[in-house]
Amino acid sequence: MIYLDWNATAPLRPAARSAWLAAQDTSWGNPSSVHGIGQRARAAIDGAKTAMARLLGCRGYELVLTSGGSEANALAIHAALSLDPQRNSIVASAIEHSSVLRNASARGALTVVGVDPVGRIDPAALAAACGPATALVCFQYANNEIGTLQEIPALIAAVRAVAPAALILLDAAQGAGKRPLHLGALGVDFASIAGHKFGAPLGAGLLYARTGLKVPPLIHGGRQQQDRRSGTEDVAGAVALAAALGDALHDSAQSEERCRNLLDSCFSTIAAELPEAAWIARAAPRLGHTLSLAHPGIDQTALVQRLDLAGIAVSTGAACMAARGEPSHVLRALGIASELARGAIRVSIGHQTTTSELDAFAAAYVREVRLMLR
Ligand SMILES: Cc1ncc(COP(=O)(O)O)c(C=O)c1O
Structure with a gap:
């Protein structure tokens, strides 16, 4: 996993x-x-x-x-x-x-x-x-x-x-x-x-x-x-x-920098294949470990389940809210259109995360989103 x-x-x-x-x-x-x-x-x-x-x-x-x-x-x-x-x-x-x-x-x-x-x-x-x-x-x-x-x-x-x-x-x-x-x-x-x-x-x-x-x-x-x-x-x-x-x-500073670079390159790979993919709040000063990744026309819960079946654990948002299937109050507060918010998942990583894990995620994300958009 x-x-x-x-x-x-x-x-x-x-x-x-x-x-x-x-x-x-x-x-x-x-x-x-x-x-x-x-x-x-x-x-x-x-x-x-x-x-x-x-x-x-x-x-x-x-x-x-x-x-x-x-x-x-x-x-x-x-x-x-x-x-x-x-x-x-x-x-x-x-x-x-x-x-x-x-x-x-x-x-x-x-x-x-x-x-x-x-x-x-x-x-x-x-x-x-x-x-x-x-x-x-x-x-x-x-x-x-x-x-x-x-x-x-x-x-x-x-x-x-x-x-x-x-x-x-x-x-x-x-x-x-x-x-x-x-x-x-x-x-x-x-x-x-x-x-x-x-x-x-x-x-x-x-x-x-x-x-x-x-x-x-x-x-x-x-x-x-x-x-x-x-x-x-x-x-x-x-x-x-x-x-x-x-x-x-x-080693928190080096670890964060490494995570930031990993997520940047992961998002670039995804965006090259899926031009409508969006990184929510990317422009903010933010922790380098988090990518809030959205795509219109996708059901976030179904996507998280499909990725889970593919061996990848991500979340629709806060774990406690995801379990209840409630829409994110955070994305609502940002004024994110509900069509996009419904297709948002959270990718959050840490010091053990590897490039090949994120490559596998990017490939699975692109594949599953394309299948879901058919
Ligand atoms: C910002 C923030 N505050 C509070 C909590 C609650 O922490 P705990 O799960 O340890 O009760 C969390 C956990 O998700 C959190 O992310």
């Missing part, structure tokens, strides 16, 4: 696998236990947090272990809305992940800010949406469907100028591990990280909450993690998360 769906989840990195196995063998205790076996587990968690803090430019106690990006987003939204009952509204861009949009609208009054045709948020539009009741402003580092990067410092400055009391959540699920992030210097209040996007095991993520912020728990219980998230910590998951992050960042 050729796996071209890395934005859904990335294969486990060998460094993360061996760190996980070693931690299961040596640090399997309950980190809250007073005895030595527990304290060994506690030391493993503390070591993992310290290592991740160094990699992310923050402090160890600013990191809360979560089950992934969705929980981190939910916890930040919950925390921001708990601070002041007068401030109960949330501003978010139209292309946020469903875990931001759905948690926000379930918990507060949500104002959605549109994006331009390549998915960029206008700082002035973001600022205009903020008001005295704004508790939290949410935007992402990079989009999971089209890869568009936001101009984070300009967005932060715009929000701080008009709403100094509002908190800022950066959903970095598609940025962490792919680009170096210095969360402390960036100046956001919260950031969400999903380890499985960069080769950590599924179920290991982080919420960064800057020093001084109160984070009341969504999960009550044994008051683990400074009473910000109860539940016995996943020690091996945390250790593997730290190993994956270090490994991913080690």
Whole structure:
């Protein structure tokens, strides 16, 4: 099987696998236990947090272990809305992940800010949406469907100028591990990280909450993690998360450049055969690992199934939405004509992807699209 769906989840990195196995063998205790076996587990968690803090430019106690990006987003939204009952509204861009949009609208009054045709948020539009009741402003580092990067410092400055009391959540699920992030210097209040996007095991993520912020728990219980998230910590998951992050960042710049070149040449091959093929949001500053590829007159779900039968795994968009067959809110927000959006698939790659895999994909894509257009 050729796996071209890395934005859904990335294969486990060998460094993360061996760190996980070693931690299961040596640090399997309950980190809250007073005895030595527990304290060994506690030391493993503390070591993992310290290592991740160094990699992310923050402090160890600013990191809360979560089950992934969705929980981190939910916890930040919950925390921001708990601070002041007068401030109960949330501003978010139209292309946020469903875990931001759905948690926000379930918990507060949500104002959605549109994006331009390549998915960029206008700082002035973001600022205009903020008001005295704004508790939290949410935007992402990079989009999971089209890869568009936001101009984070300009967005932060715009929000701080008009709403100094509002908190800022950066959903970095598609940025962490792919680009170096210095969360402390960036100046956001919260950031969400999903380890499985960069080769950590599924179920290991982080919420960064800057020093001084109160984070009341969504999960009550044994008051683990400074009473910000109860539940016995996943020690091996945390250790593997730290190993994956270090490994991913080690050569992230070269890896991204290589991915960018691979996708550029893959698209050129396809476009030479199918002149109506379109690369959505290609003109945006974007992560080099993502190609949002569309063709009019095609049913995206049928195409993904045909490619799957041909041994190639791609996606119609966000994995959670693809499973439900819902149209992409991201492509709608970009103003992509529905005829083209219906024919869009996401190709997302990573450091293990090879030229011959993408050659095989390009050939299969051209073949299947031609058959479907007959
Ligand atoms: C931008 C973005 N935010 C949040 C999430 C949710 O992360 P998780 O699947 O770890 O809950 C994802 C996952 O697809 C994502 O791409």
